[in-house]
Amino acid sequence: MDAASIFSRQNFDYIVVGGGTTGLALASLLSTNKNIHVGVIEVGERKDDDLVLVPGMIGRVLGNPEYDWGFLTKPQVNAKDRQIPINRGKVLGGTSALNYMAYCRGSRIEFDDWEKLGIKGWDWETMRRVVNASEAWTPPSDHAKQHNADCVTQHHGRGGHVKTTAYSYYYDLVLPFFDTMNKLGVATNYSEASGDLIGIWTYTASIDPETRTRSYSTNAYYDHVSNRPNIVVLTGAQATKVLMGDREGRAPSRALGVEFMKAGGKFAASVRREVIICAGALQTPQLLELSGIGNTELLKHLNIPVKVDLPGVGENFQDHFVVPMGAELKGRHITVDDLSSPSFSDKELDHYRATRSGMLSSTLSTLVFIPTSAFISPDVMKSMLTSLDRALLRPAIQNSPYKKWYELQRSWLENDGVAQLEIILFPSYTHEGCTNENARHYTMSVFLQHAWSRGYVHAKSSSILDPPEIDPATLESPGDIDMTMLVEAVKYAFKIMQTGALGDLTANIVEPQPSWSDDKLRDYVRSVVKSALHPIGTASMLPRSANGVVDNNLKVYGTSNLRVADASIFPIHMGTHPQATLYGLAHRAAEIIQESQDNNVSAKL
Numbered sequence: 001m002d003a004a005s006i007f008s009r010q011n012f013d014y015i016v017v018g019g020g021t022t023g024l025a026l027a028s029l030l031s032t033n034k035n036i037h038v039g040v041i042e043v044g045e046r047k048d049d050d051l052v053l054v055p056g057m058i059g060r061v062l063g064n065p066e067y068d069w070g071f072l073t074k075p076q077v078n079a080k081d082r083q084i085p086i087n088r089g090k091v092l093g094g095t096s097a098l099n100y101m102a103y104c105r106g107s108r109i110e111f112d113d114w115e116k117l118g119i120k121g122w123d124w125e126t127m128r129r130v131v132n133a134s135e136a137w138t139p140p141s142d143h144a145k146q147h148n149a150d151c152v153t154q155h156h157g158r159g160g161h162v163k164t165t166a167y168s169y170y171y172d173l174v175l176p177f178f179d180t181m182n183k184l185g186v187a188t189n190y191s192e193a194s195g196d197l198i199g200i201w202t203y204t205a206s207i208d209p210e211t212r213t214r215s216y217s218t219n220a221y222y223d224h225v226s227n228r229p230n231i232v233v234l235t236g237a238q239a240t241k242v243l244m245g246d247r248e249g250r251a252p253s254r255a256l257g258v259e260f261m262k263a264g265g266k267f268a269a270s271v272r273r274e275v276i277i278c279a280g281a282l283q284t285p286q287l288l289e290l291s292g293i294g295n296t297e298l299l300k301h302l303n304i305p306v307k308v309d310l311p312g313v314g315e316n317f318q319d320h321f322v323v324p325m326g327a328e329l330k331g332r333h334i335t336v337d338d339l340s341s342p343s344f345s346d347k348e349l350d351h352y353r354a355t356r357s358g359m360l361s362s363t364l365s366t367l368v369f370i371p372t373s374a375f376i377s378p379d380v381m382k383s384m385l386t387s388l389d390r391a392l393l394r395p396a397i398q399n400s401p402y403k404k405w406y407e408l409q410r411s412w413l414e415n416d417g418v419a420q421l422e423i424i425l426f427p428s429y430t431h432e433g434c435t436n437e438n439a440r441h442y443t444m445s446v447f448l449q450h451a452w453s454r455g456y457v458h459a460k461s462s463s464i465l466d467p468p469e470i471d472p473a474t475l476e477s478p479g480d481i482d483m484t485m486l487v488e489a490v491k492y493a494f495k496i497m498q499t500g501a502l503g504d505l506t507a508n509i510v511e512p513q514p515s516w517s518d519d520k521l522r523d524y525v526r527s528v529v530k531s532a533l534h535p536i537g538t539a540s541m542l543p544r545s546a547n548g549v550v551d552n553n554l555k556v557y558g559t560s561n562l563r564v565a566d567a568s569i570f571p572i573h574m575g576t577h578p579q580a581t582l583y584g585l586a587h588r589a590a591e592i593i594q595e596s597q598d599n600n601v602s603a604k605l
C-alpha cells in the first residue's frame with residue numbers, strides 16, 4: 001500500500017499540517033508521549049544537501065522551485081507596481097532550511113507589552129523560558145569573542161535542541177563596522193540574548209559547532225524521534241482543507257480530520273483530538289479559508305461553505321521592509337562576491353570540507369538595532385509624529401478593531417528600548433548595474449522593524465493549488481510614516497558609510513547618493529524596497545473583538561479542537577528575526593496542549 005493510503009488509515013490523535021520550522025518541532029515534542037499518535041502532512045521533501053546545510057551557501061536556493069515556494073505579492077502601488085518576492089521553504093523543515101540562521105530573541109519590552117493587546121501568557125519571562133528550552137548553545141570561540149560574540153551564558157539555553165553558537169569566520173569589514181557604529185554613539189551589545197536588543201552585536205546562529213552545518217527543525221527535532229512508531233511524517237503531500245463538522249446551534253465547530261493530495265490522488269485522514277495548522281503566515285490563512293473559516297463575504301464569493309465567520313483570517317499582515325544601498329571599497333578585500341568565481345568557490349568548498357572553517361562555514365555576522373531617536377533628528381521626529389497623530393485620528397483607525405495595535409505601535413516610537421531600525425552590512429554587492437567590476441563592494445541594508453503598513457493574504461479560489469493573493473500594502477501607512485522613516489534611515493546609513501573605520505574603507509557610495517534630494521530618495525525607496533522575508537500576523541492571537549483568529553491558547557475561535565502554531569499568530573511585529581521565537585512557540589504550544597488535555601506531553605525529546 002502507498003504511504004498516503006497508509007497515512008489516511010491511521011488513527012491519529014493529532015495531525016500537524018506543515019512540517020516546517022514550528023510544525024515539525026511541535027510534532028516532535030508531542031510525540032514524546034508514546035501514547036499519542038501524531039501525523040504530519042508536509043508538501044516538501046527532505047533535502048539535506050550542501051545547499052541547505054552549508055552556511056556560506058545561503059541564498060542559492062531562493063527561487064528554485066524544488067526548495068522555495070517562490071511567492072510573489074500582487075503589484076505594489078507604492079513600489080512602482082512591482083511584484084515583490086517572498087521566499088518560503090518548500091522542504092521538510094520549511095523556511096528553517098532556507099533562512100540566514102540568525103537565532104535572535106525578541107525584546108523584553110515588546111513581549112511584555114503584548115498584554116496591552118489583550119494577550120495573556122506570552123510575556124518576556126515565558127518567552128525567554130521556552131526559547132531557552134529550544135536552544136543548545138555552545139559558547140563562542142576566542143576568535144568569535146574577538147569579534148564581540150555574545151558569551152553571556154546565563155541568557156542562553158544549553159539543554160535544548162537547536163544547536164547554536166557564533167560563526168567561526170569573520171569578514172574584514174566586521175570590526176571597522178563596530179568602530180564606526182561606536183563612533184556614532186551606538187554601543188556594542190555583548191548579550192543580545194538578554195532581552196535588550198539595542199546596539200551593535202555579533203549574532204548567535206543556528207549552527208552545529210562541531211560540523212559547522214545548519215541546525216534546523218529537521219535535524220534538531222525530527223531526527224531524534226523519527227524512529228518512534230507514534231510519529232508519521234508524510235512528505236510530498238499537500239493538505240487541501242481541514243474537514244470541519246457542522247455546528248449544532250452555537251456549539252463550536254469540530255475538526256474531524258484533514259483532506260490532502262499526494263501524487264495526484266485525494267485522501268483524508270481523521271483525527272481523534274486536534275488538528276494544528278503550521279503552514280506559515282502565507283498559507284495558514286489560505287487553508288483556514290478553504291476549510292470554511294474566515295470572512296463570510298469572501299468565502300461566499302469563493303463558493304466555500306462557511307463553518308466559522310472569522311473576519312480576521314488573512315488580515316493584519318505585517319512584514320519588515322528592507323532598502324539596500326551599495327558602496328565600493330578601497331583596496332583588496334575578500335567578500336562574498338569572490339565566491340562567484342568557480343575556481344575560488346571550489347577551493348573554499350574543499351577547505352570547508354577538510355577543516356569545517358573558512359568563508360563557507362559562516363554568513364554575515366553583525367547586526368545593528370536602534371530606536372527612532374538614534375536615527376531621526378528631533379525636528380524631523382516632531383513633524384513626523386504630528387502627521388502621524390493627525391492620521392491616527394481618522395475614523396477608519398479610531399473605529400478599527402486594531403485600535404490597540406495602533407496605540408502600542410505609537411508608544412514604541414518614543415521608547416528608546418524598542419528597536420525601530422535594523423542595519424545589516426553584507427560583504428557583497430547585491431544591486432544590478434555595478435559600476436566597477438574590478439572593485440570589491442558592500443551592501444548596507446536598512447530594515448524597518450515596526451512598519452505601519454498592514455496588508456492581507458487571502459485565498460483567490462477554492463483550490464489549494466492556486467497561490468494566495470498576498471498584499472503587504474507596502475508603504476501604505478498613516479501619515480506616510482513608513483516612507484519617512486525609510487528615507488531617514490537611508491540618510492543615517494550615509495553617515496555610517498562616511499564615519500570611522502568603515503568610512504575610511506569606503507571608496508565610493510554607488511547608489512543611492514548622499515547628494516540626492518528627498519524626492520529622489522523616496523523614488524529610490526519605491527524602486528528597491530522589498531520584503532525582509534518575515535511575514536506574520538495573518539491568524540493573529542488577539543481577542544475575537546479585535547479581529548483575532550486564535551485565543552491565548554492558540555485555539556481558532558469558534559472551533560473546539562483546531563489550533564494554529566506558526567508565524568501567522570504573532571499579533572504585532574517583533575523588532576528582530578523570528579525563528580528563535582518560533583521554536584519557543586513550538587515549545588509553548590506543546591505545553592498548552594499538555595495542560596489543556598492532560599496528555600502528559602513532555603517538552604523534552
Ligand SMILES: Cc1cc2nc3c(=O)[nH]c(=O)nc-3n(C[C@H](O)[C@H](O)[C@H](O)COP(=O)(O)OP(=O)(O)OC[C@H]3O[C@@H](n4cnc5c(N)ncnc54)[C@H](O)[C@@H]3O)c2cc1C
Nearest residue numbers: 018020021022094095099100101102239280567577578579
Ligand atoms: C531567505 C530567508 C532568510 C531568513 N533569515 C532568517 C534569519 O536569519 N533568522 C530568522 O530568525 N528568520 C529568518 N527568516 C525567517 C524565518 O525563517 C521564518 O519566519 C520561519 O522559518 C517561518 O516559520 P513557520 O513555522 O511560520 O513557517 P515555515 O517554516 O515556512 O513552515 C511552513 C511549512 O508548511 C508547509 N505547507 C504549507 N502549506 C501546506 C499544505 N497545504 N499542506 C502541507 N504542508 C504545507 C510548507 O511547505 C512549510 O514546510 C528568513 C526567511 C527567509 C525566506
